Amino acid sequence: MALSIVRLGLRSVINFERNAAVISVTSVPKQLKLIHTKPACNGSVCYLADLPRDSELRSDRGSALRRYSKHHGRPEEDRRKQSDSDSDSDSDTECKGYDRTEFWRRKMRTVHNILDVDKDGLISFNDFILFAERFKSLGHLTNQQAEEFTSIIKLTWEEQWGAIDPYNFVTVEQYLEDMHHVLNDKSLKKRAYRWLPYLFKAVDKDKSGFISVHEFKLFFKCLGLDNEKAAVAFAVIDVNGDGKLSQKEFVKLGKEFFCTEDEKKVSKMFWGPLIH
Incomplete structure (x- = not known):
């Protein structure tokens, strides 16, 4: 028992x-x-x-x-090694080495905030698509240009942040780390800004090959910024005072914003006021 x-x-x-x-x-x-x-x-x-x-x-x-x-x-150590081995020797970039100045980091935080279209503090592929749609909705791109723009936006996301899925998000710090990596990788850097010409063409309303201050206001509107900020920025970046920007000038300013750590460069105004 x-x-x-x-x-x-x-x-x-x-x-x-x-x-x-x-x-x-x-x-x-x-x-x-x-x-x-x-x-x-x-x-x-x-x-x-x-x-x-x-x-x-x-x-x-x-x-x-x-x-x-x-x-x-x-791992961060492996990424640093690859960045060093692929370091770009082109003269158009001044941000060499792993460490960045606080000025450069402010610029990257500014762009992250712009690309975060839904303002949830994170960048997603959906934000990228919404960003592109703002420019396409102006109606100044041809059908072919609009399709190319969408394809390039998609390809840029895949190359820089991987899979397109509802769980892939990029925080501010992750964006800073990844942009550092892009700028020190020859192949990524050359492809990272290929969507800039489409922004120019989207706001070149009269298709003159130049954008005026009024058309630059369209650019800032698509960035979610107001006309007053656009007028101030245009006055600064229009260094020769001719009242217009060519596509070459526009793209150069956009690229320089990411690459330089020189606070005297007028390109710091390209994406609007810098945030802290």
């Missing part, structure tokens, strides 16, 4: 532990939308644990796993 009681007690303990394990496994929350932090890598795929950002997801309990592309999962 005593032996039967002992066996019954052991069976109860085993069943209790088994049920607890099942509850533990099934209570893991579903995959949620997270922001970039330091990922942990496992082969070609990287994961991280964090709390959901969006308010509508905060009711879900616990932490969740987020998938990252191999590009973002690459």
Whole structure:
């Protein structure tokens, strides 16, 4: 009789532990939308644990796993080595080396804020598409130019931030790190600004090959900035005072904004007032 009681007690303990394990496994929350932090890598795929950002997801309990592309999962040391080995020797960039000035970082934060069209603090592929649609909606691009613009925007995202999926987001710090990498990689740098001519063509309303201050205001409107800021910026970047910018000047200013750390360059006004 005593032996039967002992066996019954052991069976109860085993069943209790088994049920607890099942509850533990099934209570893991579903995959949620997270922001970039330091990922942990496992082969070609990287994961991280964090709390959901969006308010509508905060009711879900616990932490969740987020998938990252191999590009973002690459350890910082390896990325630094590749940046050094691919360092661009072209004279149009002044941001050599791994460290950046606070001035350059302010400029990158400014662009991140512009590309964050829905203003949720993160850049997504959807933001990129919304950004392109603002310029296309002006109606000054031909059908072919509009298609090319969309294709280039898509390709730029894939080359710089990997997969197009609803869980791929770029924080401010991630954007700064990735732009540093782009500027020190020859192949990426040459392709990173190929969408700038389409911005010019989209605001060149009269198709004259030049944009006036009024057309530059269209550019700032698409960036989400007001006319007053556009007028001030145009007065600064129009260094020869002829009241117009050619496509070559426009693209040069846009590229220089990303590449230079010289605070005296007028290109610092190209994307509007710098944020802190």
